[in-house]
Amino acid sequence: MTESPRSAPNPRRRSERSRRAILSAALELCSENGYGRVTIEGIAARAGVSKKTIYRWWATKGAVLLEAVIEAVVSTSPLPDTGDVDTDLVTHVTSVMRVFTSPVIGPAYTGILSELLHDEALARAVNEELVGPRVALVHERLRAGQRQGQLPPDADLELAVEMLYGPLYYRHALKRPFHDPDRIASLVAHVMRALRAPSPS
Amino acid sequence: MTESPRSAPNPRRRSERSRRAILSAALELCSENGYGRVTIEGIAARAGVSKKTIYRWWATKGAVLLEAVIEAVVSTSPLPDTGDVDTDLVTHVTSVMRVFTSPVIGPAYTGILSELLHDEALARAVNEELVGPRVALVHERLRAGQRQGQLPPDADLELAVEMLYGPLYYRHALKRPFHDPDRIASLVAHVMRALRAPSPS
Numbered sequence: 307m308t309e310s311p312r313s314a315p316n317p318r319r320r321s322e323r324s325r326r327a328i329l330s331a332a333l334e335l336c337s338e339n340g341y342g343r344v345t346i347e348g349i350a351a352r353a354g355v356s357k358k359t360i361y362r363w364w365a366t367k368g369a370v371l372l373e374a375v376i377e378a379v380v381s382t383s384p385l386p387d388t389g390d391v392d393t394d395l396v397t398h399v400t401s402v403m404r405v406f407t408s409p410v411i412g413p414a415y416t417g418i419l420s421e422l423l424h425d426e427a428l429a430r431a432v433n434e435e436l437v438g439p440r441v442a443l444v445h446e447r448l449r450a451g452q453r454q455g456q457l458p459p460d461a462d463l464e465l466a467v468e469m470l471y472g473p474l475y476y477r478h479a480l481k482r483p484f485h486d487p488d489r490i491a492s493l494v495a496h497v498m499r500a501l502r503a504p505s506p507s
Numbered sequence: 508m509t510e511s512p513r514s515a516p517n518p519r520r521r522s523e524r525s526r527r528a529i530l531s532a533a534l535e536l537c538s539e540n541g542y543g544r545v546t547i548e549g550i551a552a553r554a555g556v557s558k559k560t561i562y563r564w565w566a567t568k569g570a571v572l573l574e575a576v577i578e579a580v581v582s583t584s585p586l587p588d589t590g591d592v593d594t595d596l597v598t599h600v601t602s603v604m605r606v607f608t609s610p611v612i613g614p615a616y617t618g619i620l621s622e623l624l625h626d627e628a629l630a631r632a633v634n635e636e637l638v639g640p641r642v643a644l645v646h647e648r649l650r651a652g653q654r655q656g657q658l659p660p661d662a663d664l665e666l667a668v669e670m671l672y673g674p675l676y677y678r679h680a681l682k683r684p685f686h687d688p689d690r691i692a693s694l695v696a697h698v699m700r701a702l703r704a705p706s707p708s
Contacts, residue, residue, distance in 0.1 A: 342625060419680055420624040423617050424543060429682040437681055465674075465690070465697060472673025473666075479620055479676045480638055481630040489666070496666060500701035 327353040328360055329374040333410055336371060341417020344371070368421055368428045371414045376436050378411045385443045391451030392498055398444070399470055400490045406474060406483045416478070441467050461501040469497045528554040529561055530575040534611055537572060542618020545572070569622055569629045572615045577637050579612045586644045592652030593699050599645070600671055601691045607675060607684045617679070642668050662702040670698045 331352035335344045344367050350357045364370045383401035386394050405411050422429040444467050451457045473493055477483050484490060532553035536545045545568050551558045565571045584602035587595050606612050623630040645668050652658045674694055678684050685691060 340625065416624050420621045422682065423621040423680075424541065426682070433681055433683065462693065462697070465693060468674035468677060468694070469670055469697065472675070472677040473669035474673070475677035475680045476669060476673040476675075479624075479680055480634055481623065481627070482634065492663065492666060493669070495706075496663070496670065496701040497697075499704035499706075500697040503700035503704045505696075505700075 324353070324355050324359060325363065328355060328363075328370060329377060332367070332370045333374045333378065333414055336414040336417060337410055341371070341413060341420070344417075346370075366428075368418060368425065369431065372418055372428070372431055372435065375411055375415050375418060378408075379405055379415075379436065379440070382408070382411070383440075385447050387447060387450060389454070391447060391454070391456045392494060394447060395444075395470065395494045395498070396491050398447075399474070399494055400487050402471070402474055403484045403487070403490050406478045407485060419478070441471075444470070457498075457501055466497055466501055469500065470494065525554070525556050525560060526564065529556060529564075529571060530578060533568070533571045534575045534579070534615055537615040537618060538611055542572070542614060542621070545618075547571075567629075569619060569626065570632065573619055573629070573632055573636065576612055576616050576619060579609075580606055580616075580637065580641070583609075583612070584641075586648050588648060588651060590655070592648060592655070592657045593695060595648060596645075596671065596695045596699070597688075597692050599648075600675070600695055601688050603672070603675055604685045604688070604691050607679045608686060620679070642672075645671070658699075658702055667698055667702055670701065671695065 328349060331349045332344065335348050335352060346357055346360050346367055349367070349370060350360055353360075360370065364373070383398060383405055385398045388394055405415065418428065418432060422432050445463050448457060448461070448463045448466060452459055452461065470493070474484060529550060532550045533545065536549050536553060547558055547561050547568055550568070550571060551561055554561075561571065565574070584599060584606055586599045589595055606616065619629065619633060623633050646664050649658060649662070649664045649667060653660055653662065671694070675685060
């Protein structure tokens with residue numbers, strides 16, 4: 307009762323430390339052994355926590371790996387606003403290219419993309435928790451470009467996102483990911499030209 | 508020795524009949540039960556052939572399903588040459604959209620795309636036997652458009668293919684495939700505008 311609050315263990319902080327250890331362990335194991343061989347037991351052993359601790363927060367290994375991928379993607383592929391929408395999209399899409407080829411994040415996201423094709427709940431989670439918020443960021447950046455007169459007010463922003471991300475997913479799906487930032491710069495330039503060219507109708 | 512060649516059984520034709528029965532059975536089972544539950548045993552039973560017959564021609568169920576998908580894709584998504592490259596690409600890409608959503612071909616190609624992410628041999632086969640020849644057709648059609656002055660001679664045809672197919676693979680990968688032919692027409696129009704717009708450099 308006389309103990310100072312400062313010296314009491316902070317359960318939130320301790321949980322956060324476990325959470326980070328679990329997410330790192332999951333990515334490491336996926337990178338080392340492949341998504342198919344990752345188990346909750348293995349993650350628990352590597353992270354130094356009990357299986358019960360993991361199951362308290364996540365229902366499946368897919369959910370653990372999705373959270374790990376989301377944190378890694380958010381921190382490694384920002385969408386800056388320097389005032390030049392073309393430059394900012396090149397920065398962003400190039401960093402997304404690097405997500406697909408990253409030895410740490412790539413294998414986990416590849417495994418998730420393979421599994422979600424026959425797992426509706428995982429597909430929903432990927433769309434709602436990862437892709438949806440990322441797409442919203444791109445839309446926001448494109449709308450700022452519209453406000454600054456860098457893009458026409460009637461540009462089809464949904465299609466813009468599909469044309470920017472599409473080729474990366476296409477090449478990843480066929481195991482021929484982009485490696486060359488010049489190709490990404492060229493892709494972005496093409497998409498921006500498409501959005502700016504007058505519609506023939 | 509006196510038997511007429513006409514009345515002799517034709518082993519080539521008989522093989523072709525078995526081959527078609529096997530490919531149809533494989534697609535049907537995949538559509539009914541999902542890729543994961545398809546087995547060589549099941550295909551043999553449905554097609555009325557022995558497992559040995561299947562293994563004489565294919566090493567894995569993935570190889571059977573890939574051949575079935577290739578035949579179905581080739582017959583359902585042609586690339587016409589009417590003289591108008593924009594119209595022909597809309598026709599082609601719309602038919603590719605229908606491949607992804609087809610209740611017959613879709614589940615098989617989805618299963619193949621899931622499996623190839625952790626199967627190098629299948630990935631190579633998909634690229635060499637399915638995607639490569641399709642991409643070559645699109646390139647050929649785009650080059651004809653260039654010869655007819657409908658596209659600039661320096662248009663980036665590789666990127667054109669990536670922008671045309673990319674959004675379809677992106678949306679398929681996230682289980683949100685295109686269903687609306689108008690979106691495909693809009694996609695093709697954007698890609699053609701990108702290829703025609705003068706490069707700023």
